[in-house]
Amino acid sequence: MNQRLRRLLAASxxxxxxxxxxxxxxxxxxxxxxxxxxxxxxxxxxxxxGSVNTYWIQAPEGLVLxxxxxxxxxxxxxxxxxxKTGQPVAAVLLTHSHPDHVGGxxxxxxxxxxxxxxxxxxxxxxxxxxxxxxxxLARSANAxxxxxxxxxxxxxxxxxPLQVGGLRFExxxxxxxxxxxxxxxxxxxxGDLFSGDLATGKVTPALIEGASCGWLQILDxxxxxFSGARTMYPGHGAAGPARALIDEQRRYLQVFRGLVRxxxxxxxxxxxxxGPGEQKSIIxxxxxxxxxxxxxxxLPTIVQENIKAVARELSAEDPAKxxxxxxxxxxxxxxxxxxxxxxxxxxxxxxxLDALAGAFTVDGSSITKAELTxxx
Numbered sequence: 544m545n546q547r548l549r550r551l552l553a554a555s556x557x558x559x560x561x562x563x564x565x566x567x568x569x570x571x572x573x574x575x576x577x578x579x580x581x582x583x584x585x586x587x588x589x590x591x592x593g594s595v596n597t598y599w600i601q602a603p604e605g606l607v608l609x610x611x612x613x614x615x616x617x618x619x620x621x622x623x624x625x626x627k628t629g630q631p632v633a634a635v636l637l638t639h640s641h642p643d644h645v646g647g648x649x650x651x652x653x654x655x656x657x658x659x660x661x662x663x664x665x666x667x668x669x670x671x672x673x674x675x676x677x678x679x680l681a682r683s684a685n686a687x688x689x690x691x692x693x694x695x696x697x698x699x700x701x702x703x704p705l706q707v708g709g710l711r712f713e714x715x716x717x718x719x720x721x722x723x724x725x726x727x728x729x730x731x732x733x734g735d736l737f738s739g740d741l742a743t744g745k746v747t748p749a750l751i752e753g754a755s756c757g758w759l760q761i762l763d764x765x766x767x768x769f770s771g772a773r774t775m776y777p778g779h780g781a782a783g784p785a786r787a788l789i790d791e792q793r794r795y796l797q798v799f800r801g802l803v804r805x806x807x808x809x810x811x812x813x814x815x816x817x818g819p820g821e822q823k824s825i826i827x828x829x830x831x832x833x834x835x836x837x838x839x840x841x842l843p844t845i846v847q848e849n850i851k852a853v854a855r856e857l858s859a860e861d862p863a864k865x866x867x868x869x870x871x872x873x874x875x876x877x878x879x880x881x882x883x884x885x886x887x888x889x890x891x892x893x894x895x896l897d898a899l900a901g902a903f904t905v906d907g908s909s910i911t912k913a914e915l916t917x918x919x
Contacts, residue, residue: 581733584776585628587621589613593841594746595643597621598737598776600730603709605633608658609728609737610778611647613841614687618647622654631655633708637662637695638739639722640669642681643840644778648693661707662695663716665724670694675723675752685841701726715768717741720758721748727765734773736785740839741765742792744780747838747845753852755796756860756869762793763868779839795833801871802828803853817854825850 585599589612597618598609606625612618625632632655638644648660662670671694673679681688699705701716705728713729721740728737740748741761750758772785805811806821813821826846838845860869
């Protein structure tokens with residue numbers, strides 16, 4: 544589909560200019576100067592396995608940081624890179640409560656004591672209660688995980704806009720997906736969306752909370768709520784076109800559920816239990832479909848744990864009540880169109896060239912802006 548679209552764009556200047564009209568393209572010989580580029584957020588990624596990102600955003604009053612890595616040791620490495628900018632830190636934002644995103648907060652607080660740490664009220668509550676026992680588990684797996692957490696000292700209402708460092712962020716809070724509570728931060732003037740772990744780039748995600756269907760529904764909500772988003776900055780992996788990363792995450796979850804579902808069917812060899820042979824087959828299929836993808840956690844058995852969690856989830860689902868978003872089939876957009884077509888229409892209507900470039904992405908390879916210019 545992607546190669547075919549490239550050929551069509553190259554072959555037809557009329558079609559190319561119709562698409563590129565979003566950017567004000569024409570067929571004459573006049574050269575239009577490109578708009579000034581915004582400063583890209585800085586990024587530090589800890590080492591694998593379980594690499595996780597922290598970002599810093601240039602703001603009028605200093606830098607705004609997003610997430611704090613897994614351990615103080617990792618955080619101190621990020622602090623060293625941040626200090627090279629020579630700018631003060633105005634605030635730290637947390638996307639969700641998972642250990643790999645909050646464990647380094649103490650090191651950030653020590654380095655930048657004047658910078659408040661922000662979290663939504665729901666995220667703060669989840670961190671303080673830790674009903675799933677994630678923090679003791681993280682300590683047992685990694686001696687560098689802190690004995691006590693550094694919590695947010697500023698909280699905001701779920702979904703409320705946030706003004707920090709001289710920047711305005713729109714926020715949204717989602718429940719019962721990749722994590723119990725997840726927050727995203729969106730800058731309307733740049734189209735930058737900091738998504739935490741809701742849509743990650745070319746990594747093996749953690750499905751151990753057994754809420755893949757909820758996660759799929761959240762991806763629909765995320766795409767609809769922030770249809771103008773251009774670039775997504777995920778908690779793991781590289782940044783990319785927001786629509787492309789959402790669609791890639793959706794496909795992965797659908798494929799995963801589709802592989803596990805036959806293994807928990809009543810007539811499968813092990814009944815509702817995924818047997819060793821079935822598990823081995825599922826892992827082999829995933830390796831073929833998604834080769835070389837590093838895990839988001841330093842858990843050697845993450846794929847096996849993902850299979851067990853999704854198997855429990857699917858066994859408990861009522862097929863008659865399963866939402867359409869959770870079907871193991873190519874997904875349709877909220878307006879009834881296939882997802883790429885829906886993304887294309889949304890991008891054109893919103894005059895969003897970055898989103899348009901990602902609308903027909905296949906396996907993370909998107910059409911570039913250059914391919915959306917006039918072919919005369």
